[in-house]
Amino acid sequence: MPLPPLAAIRAFEAAARHANFTKAATELGMTQAAVSYQIKLLEDVLGTPVFLRQNRRVTLTRAGRRLAGPTTEAFDLLRDAYTAPDDDMTLTISTLVTLASNWLAPRVGRFQMAHPQIAVRMSTEAHSVDFKSEEFDVAIRYGDGQWPGLRAHEVMPVAFTPMISPTLLEQYGPLHDPAELMRLPFIDPEDRNIAFWLDEAGISDRPAKANAPIMIGAQTGEAAAAIAGHGVAFLNPAFFRIELETGRLIQPFDQVSTDGKSYWLVYPESRRHNLKIVAFRKWVLAEAVADQ
């Protein structure tokens, strides 16, 4: 046995509460005629009147009284549930491991300081998160910023420049010309970014590197290897500011190259007004700007 039309039930609920069709209509943002119609419809469906029409006033019948209680209770539940502010103040971020460990993680504490009510849950994902099937508020992606259905904000370009340890620099003598770099071992010779940098530096003579890659993919690992003096790592200077400032890593050349791609903050277009997301977006972009 199906429920009567919900519009009729809603009209009844308001009318019962006010004992007045006109006031109910005002509350519901419709006309008195519409309420009258809906109540009549409900009575037709139920097969029994729910209101007695007395002079300029309406009174619940017994059947009406029986229904009014549970109905109002039900709508109270719905109103409570659907009008409650979004109290889920957990911001879930899907990040790329490199950006997360070298840039975001050290800074995210400041975001929490600024927004103490927002808890942050960071998750580093190997694959590109699909907002439709996984529950993330925002993600950091690598690419060109074109993802249909998603809004993307550029956080920073994917940049890199050779870095070595002071020990290694001492060992191979001062580097004045980028070409001299080729004498040094590369930590991950197969790193595709290297070509971008060498191209931009105008180095065409590229003898194959003998050494097997020490670390693949994880920039943090490459950095550690570089610090240990194992060779040249092509790293994002924005990620290793501290190491550069403390001298644990040395950036021999000013030239910083990119592969044309960037890191992007992305989230579903439809959630662009979500408070948590707005707050995080503003914070991230400000951090990125301040970083340059």
Add this chain to the structure above:
Amino acid sequence: MPLPPLAAIRAFEAAARHANFTKAATELGMTQAAVSYQIKLLEDVLGTPVFLRQNRRVTLTRAGRRLAGPTTEAFDLLRDAYTAPDDDMTLTISTLVTLASNWLAPRVGRFQMAHPQIAVRMSTEAHSVDFKSEEFDVAIRYGDGQWPGLRAHEVMPVAFTPMISPTLLEQYGPLHDPAELMRLPFIDPEDRNIAFWLDEAGISDRPAKANAPIMIGAQTGEAAAAIAGHGVAFLNPAFFRIELETGRLIQPFDQVSTDGKSYWLVYPESRRHNLKIVAFRKWVLAEAVADQ
């Protein structure tokens, strides 16, 4: 802050319960596309997804889980309230005093025997009850059966025939011809029904009765006066079967006249399928037939 569209909430409730849009659609008697549309609409309104779309299955998001509980609870309340059998098993009858006291009251016990779950509340009203402003299930009315919006079943014609006590008959000698009736005192000479009977009997010579009416209107009172031997009362033989059978009243002539009107069982057209009303209608009409 208004609720999201109720259709969307309902679709969500079913979908959340089944964790499956197709099953929800089946339950709601609509297509899967409609459920999909409503869920999407809800998510648009809320500004947050309520389901994660995973391969061939859907899962509630945190927001969805937060809403699903209260929503199902609310709909359970509504379903309980609106699909509960009409447990108001009190049949409220508005009757005319004459029919009530002389015919209905003595018989209504049998109705209750036949329908033990139905309580009967009879009320004798001076005015014709308005179903729109007063809470009655059925009424007995006097008239021609034409009341807009009401369904009317003829219970019995308004019939009358002269009745006297045995004492009075003895006193005035045997009555062979209706014209002889005019010698007797009439208990209520102003009773408008008398003319109908006399017309039908072909009596045109009608000397004015000297006696003031003893009782007006209440047939029971007239009957009591007649039994006491105070004169002729024009009464409905159906109402005084016992008195006639026991000889306390005598019906001198077979002729029974009517004023062209009847007693009718009436109730709102819209409630013609109500269980209580159907039961009572069947019973009353069967009683009336058995009575003839």
Add this chain to the structure above:
DNA sequence: GGCATTGATAAACCTAGCTTATGAATGGAT
């Protein structure tokens, strides 16, 4: 006695919400 207010009703209109049709993805059976 006139006015303000309430609910009922008829007519006309419009869009919310449905169906139909189709596609994409994939889990499971053979």
Add this chain to the structure above:
DNA sequence: ATCCATTCATAAGCTAGGTTTATCAATGCC
């Protein structure tokens, strides 16, 4: 491995449900 069944998404198009507008009847109130 392949095919099929099943799931949800989406676009297009239609229809009736629900709304507004306009008006009436009734009556409580000043």
